[in-house]
Amino acid sequence: MSLSQHKFQQKLLEFIEVCNDGYAILSADDKMLGCNQAFAGIFYQDQRKIQGLSFEQLMRLSFSEGKGIRFEIETIDEWLAQVQQKRRQNPFQLFEVNLTDDRWFLMSEQILPTGEMLIQAKEITKQKVLEHQLHSKVLTLSELALTDELTKVANRRCFVDSVEAELARCQRVDKPAALLLLDLDFFKSVNDSYGHQAGDEVLKATANRIKKALREYDIFGRIGGEEFAVFLTETDLATALHVAERIRGMLADFPVKAGRVELCVTTSIGIALTQGESNFEELYLQADSALYMAKRNGRNRAELFRLLDE
Numbered sequence: 217m218s219l220s221q222h223k224f225q226q227k228l229l230e231f232i233e234v235c236n237d238g239y240a241i242l243s244a245d246d247k248m249l250g251c252n253q254a255f256a257g258i259f260y261q262d263q264r265k266i267q268g269l270s271f272e273q274l275m276r277l278s279f280s281e282g283k284g285i286r287f288e289i290e291t292i293d294e295w296l297a298q299v300q301q302k303r304r305q306n307p308f309q310l311f312e313v314n315l316t317d318d319r320w321f322l323m324s325e326q327i328l329p330t331g332e333m334l335i336q337a338k339e340i341t342k343q344k345v346l347e348h349q350l351h352s353k354v355l356t357l358s359e360l361a362l363t364d365e366l367t368k369v370a371n372r373r374c375f376v377d378s379v380e381a382e383l384a385r386c387q388r389v390d391k392p393a394a395l396l397l398l399d400l401d402f403f404k405s406v407n408d409s410y411g412h413q414a415g416d417e418v419l420k421a422t423a424n425r426i427k428k429a430l431r432e433y434d435i436f437g438r439i440g441g442e443e444f445a446v447f448l449t450e451t452d453l454a455t456a457l458h459v460a461e462r463i464r465g466m467l468a469d470f471p472v473k474a475g476r477v478e479l480c481v482t483t484s485i486g487i488a489l490t491q492g493e494s495n496f497e498e499l500y501l502q503a504d505s506a507l508y509m510a511k512r513n514g515r516n517r518a519e520l521f522r523l524l525d526e
């Protein structure tokens with residue numbers, strides 16, 4: 217059995233009156249001609265109370281009572297000025313609205329050639345919550361991809377990417393910078409004597425200590441098992457030597473706690489200073505060769521890479 221067109225329209229109205237989606241019709245001069253209770257419910261109002269209100273009056277009511285749209289702006293005049301610029305620009309518009317009670321609605325505005333507007337509002341709170349959870353998961357994953365799991369400082373990849381960008385900037389503004397490679401001394405014996413877990417504690421404590429010795433804008437990371445690296449941005453030779461000595465002294469002079477034992481773990485440091493257009497790979501090789509010298513010359517010391525003719 218099919219319905220006559222008239223009956224169908226009547227049924228449609230019955231459904232609209234009881235459904236969860238909000239419907240409203242505005243006149244060409246933006247006055248509320250009518251709406252269902254679901255639409256009025258967005259503003260915590262009775263549908264009869266908002267009948268005849270203009271769009272602007274409804275928004276002012278919502279703002280003053282703090283019910284309905286989450287405006288996130290100081291004054292309603294400011295909000296209305298922004299919105300009126302965009303309203304009625306296209307025969308069809310779709311946008312998302314966040315409410316003060318944390319619900320989300322997907323709203324559509326359909327304008328007839330007569331200027332009358334049908335607003336349809338569909339609740340999408342569940343989808344928005346899922347979207348938010350997904351977004352946080354993506355953020356956590358990208359953080360995990362950039363952070364060393366044990367020490368929570370930048371991992372090698374993150375360190376190298378950050379340094380490459382900062383090195384290019386230092387070169388653009390013609391400022392020197394220094395790369396420090398740090399390798400803990402005889403770390404194998406820590407693991408062998410006290411266990412891998414104690415070794416892990418030493419690595420964590422060491423990372424914390426080095427971080428505290430640096431400026432906020434220096435770049436620090438764990439680039440290997442017991443190897444750390446520091447990029448001192450806009451730093452000259454004297455400062456680089458001073459910072460390296462400070463880190464070395466801090467580690468050598470103060471034992472770190474590893475479970476129930478306190479261990480004094482020293483570090484050897486290789487330093488390379490940027491020269492002209494040196495790229496990261498060159499800088500790294502130079503710091504690495506200085507580190508090799510520091511190990512060879514007795515450990516617990518910092519060595520500066522120097523070209524043979526220097």
Ligand SMILES: Nc1nc2c(ncn2[C@@H]2O[C@H](COP(=O)(O)OP(=O)(O)OP(=O)(O)O)[C@@H](O)[C@H]2O)c(=O)[nH]1
Binds near residue numbers: 400401403404414419
């Ligand atoms: N506990 C722990 N140990 C690590 C980790 N990564 C690397 N190591 C250990 O670090 C030690 C490095 O040893 P070596 O490369 O021989 O160097 P070293 O004993 O520090 O000696 P030098 O560098 O020559 O002073 C090895 O025993 C690795 O197992 C880690 O994440 N945790």
